[in-house]
Amino acid sequence: xxxxxxxxEYHAIRVLMLINIWWIGTRLYKNPFKxxxxxxxxxxxxxxxxxxxxxxxxxxxxxxYAWDMFNPxxxxxxxxxxxxxxxxxxxxxxxxxxxxxxxxxxxTKRCPLACAHxxxxxxxxxxxxxxxxxxxxxxxxxxxQGVGQLVFSGGEPLSRFDDLISLLERYQNRCDQWVYTSxxxxxxxxxxxxxxxxxxGMAISLDHFDPNEHNAFRGNSNSFEWVDQSVSHCLEVGILxxxxxxxxxxxxxxxxxxxxxEWAKNKGVPIVNILEPRAVGNYQDKDIALNPKQLDHLWxxxxxxxxxxxxxxxxxxxxxxxxxxxxTCGGGRSYIFLDFDGQLYPCPFCKLPLPKERVEESLxxxxx
Numbered sequence: 001x002x003x004x005x006x007x008x009e010y011h012a013i014r015v016l017m018l019i020n021i022w023w024i025g026t027r028l029y030k031n032p033f034k035x036x037x038x039x040x041x042x043x044x045x046x047x048x049x050x051x052x053x054x055x056x057x058x059x060x061x062x063x064x065y066a067w068d069m070f071n072p073x074x075x076x077x078x079x080x081x082x083x084x085x086x087x088x089x090x091x092x093x094x095x096x097x098x099x100x101x102x103x104x105x106x107x108t109k110r111c112p113l114a115c116a117h118x119x120x121x122x123x124x125x126x127x128x129x130x131x132x133x134x135x136x137x138x139x140x141x142x143x144x145q146g147v148g149q150l151v152f153s154g155g156e157p158l159s160r161f162d163d164l165i166s167l168l169e170r171y172q173n174r175c176d177q178w179v180y181t182s183x184x185x186x187x188x189x190x191x192x193x194x195x196x197x198x199x200x201g202m203a204i205s206l207d208h209f210d211p212n213e214h215n216a217f218r219g220n221s222n223s224f225e226w227v228d229q230s231v232s233h234c235l236e237v238g239i240l241x242x243x244x245x246x247x248x249x250x251x252x253x254x255x256x257x258x259x260x261x262e263w264a265k266n267k268g269v270p271i272v273n274i275l276e277p278r279a280v281g282n283y284q285d286k287d288i289a290l291n292p293k294q295l296d297h298l299w300x301x302x303x304x305x306x307x308x309x310x311x312x313x314x315x316x317x318x319x320x321x322x323x324x325x326x327x328t329c330g331g332g333r334s335y336i337f338l339d340f341d342g343q344l345y346p347c348p349f350c351k352l353p354l355p356k357e358r359v360e361e362s363l364x365x366x367x368x
Contacts, residue, residue, distance in 0.1 A: 002235060002270055003060040006312055010058055013065050017074045018043075021083050028087060038091045045090070049327045051299075053307050057316060059270040062238050068318055069178065069201055069242040069271055070102075072149055078176030078200070082148025089334055102149040102335035103142045104348060107135065107167070109340050110159040112184055114219030117207075117246055117288075119281035119349055124155060129341050132163045136170065138338055143174055153180040153348070155340065161190065165197045172198025180244065181205070182223060183230030191233035201240035203273065204230055208251060209259040231267050242271035243315075252294045257301060264315045274298055276321035278349045295321060 005013065018039065025035030047054060058065045064073035072078035082101050089099030109126045111118075118124065130138070139150070150171055157164055158181050168177055178201040179194070194202075204227055208214040211224035234241045243264050247257050257274065264272050276295070277288045290298070299322035305311045331337075332346030332354065339345065344354040 001061075001238070002240065002268065004270070004313070005058040005060050005065060006056060010056070013058060013074075017065070020075065020079070021087070024080055024084050025087050028084060028093060029091070034091075035087075038087050041090050042086060045327065049323045050306075051303065051322075053303070055306055055316065056309075057312060059240065059316075061240050066201075066240055066270075068316060069203055069240075069273060070149075070318075072176030073200060073240070076176060076200075077173055078148045080148070081146050081174075082176065085146050085148060085334075098145055099334060100142065100145070100147055100336065101330075102151065103139065103147050104151045104153060104335060104337045105135070105139060105167075106153050106155065106338065106340045106348075107157050107164060108155040108160040111154060111156040111182075112159065112220060113156065113182055113223060115207075115282070116217050116219075117277060117281070117283050119278065119283075120155065121281040123340070128160070132166055134342065135163070135167060138342060139167070139171070143171055147175060149176040149178070151178045151180060156182055156184050158182075158184045158186060158190075161185075165193060168194065168197035168199050176200050178203060181230070182218065183226035186226065186230035186233055188233045188236065191230070191237045191239065195237045195239050199239055201242065202230070202234050203242040203244045204234075205244045205246070206260060206263075207246060207248075209256055209263055228267075231269060235268055240271075241269050242273050242318075243269055244273050244275060246275040246277055247290075247298075248277070248288070249290060249294060252290065252297060257298065261301075261305060261315060261317060265313070270315050271318065272315045273318040273320070274302070280349050280351070298322065 022035050022039050025038055026032045029035050055067055058067050061073070064076060066073040072082045085099050085101040088096055108128050109124055110128070111124050152164060152167065157179050171177060177199055179199060180203045183204050206214065206227050207217045214224045215221050231241055243260065245257060245260055251257060261272050276290060277283060279286060279288060298319050302317040302319040302322060305314050305317040331350055336354065337345045337348045345351060346354065
């Protein structure tokens with residue numbers, strides 16, 4: 001079960017979490033005063049990113065507290081590793097300047113869908129190149145150097161289920177681990193296996209509140225049912241759930257994002273993540289970008305659900321495109337993307353390969 005945490009408990013847990021980060025910095029810098037100064041900078045950066053406000057809720061799941069899908073739940077080894085790298089990003093040490101916090105890994109080209117907005121359309125349905133052992137060799141160095149969060153994507157990562165289980169088991173209790181999925185084939189038994197293997201969270205894509213519209217957008221008549229069932233199964237076994245929503249202009253103008261948030265509330269989903277459409281993959285060279293008015297609407301939507309007391313029982317609503325107005329994108333700096341052919345990119349949407357020698361030289365400056 002996922003419990004919403006507000007009020008005194010929320011503020012108390014937040015203080016304890018910040019003390020934990022301060023202690024990480026104290027050991028890192030060997031100076032408690034320097035650690036405090038860097039922590040204050042971290043908090044200022046986060047508050048600026050959020051438009052000067054502070055989130056008012058957290059979610060408790062199996063003894064851990066989560067705020068969103070981009071920061072590992074506390075307390076956990078993944079949280080410690082992640083925020084050690086975050087502190088280094090703000091203030092490097094003489095011994096370590098690598099600040100990479102998150103590695104996104106595409107583990108397959110397989111997918112049962114034909115999504116209108118697929119960013120990997122050019123390579124889907126081809127034969128997978130990398131073996132499970134290849135992935136171990138690719139991922140191990142990042143984990144050993146302190147990456148705190150692994151995100152497994154595809155294609156559809158659940159279509160390579162046994163290898164996904166092996167990857168989760170290998171990095172269990174070392175990293176916070178998420179899967180980005182359509183919910184394809186996720187039975188209750190499979191959800192339990194993922195949980196036991198070390199999965200912390202699952203981001204499930206939902207593109208429309210109407211089942212028929214969602215299925216048409218995804219090119220599969222079963223897609224909405226997969227979303228509905230996978231949300232229920234994950235919540236039942238104790239996997240943190242987020243909805244990834246990539247809205248069209250029409251959906252925004254028709255207040256469809258609000259209806260998806262309402263659907264999430266009714267299902268007990270704690271997090272909704274609104275993605276900005278990008279002109280890559282099937283959207284390449286198409287006029288799909290949201291206009292300024294629509295972007296402002298989504299930003300105001302996230303503010304309303306995140307900070308107004310009237311919406312405290314609703315999910316936390318994330319809008320990364322809005323945050324980039326305040327903070328630069330972390331692609332190639334705080335996170336990078338490893339694709340299914342073993343090539344590194346700054347992010348899943350930026351198809352400019354990172355030079356191998358630059359990555360080996362300094363992970364955090366790979367895209368500088």
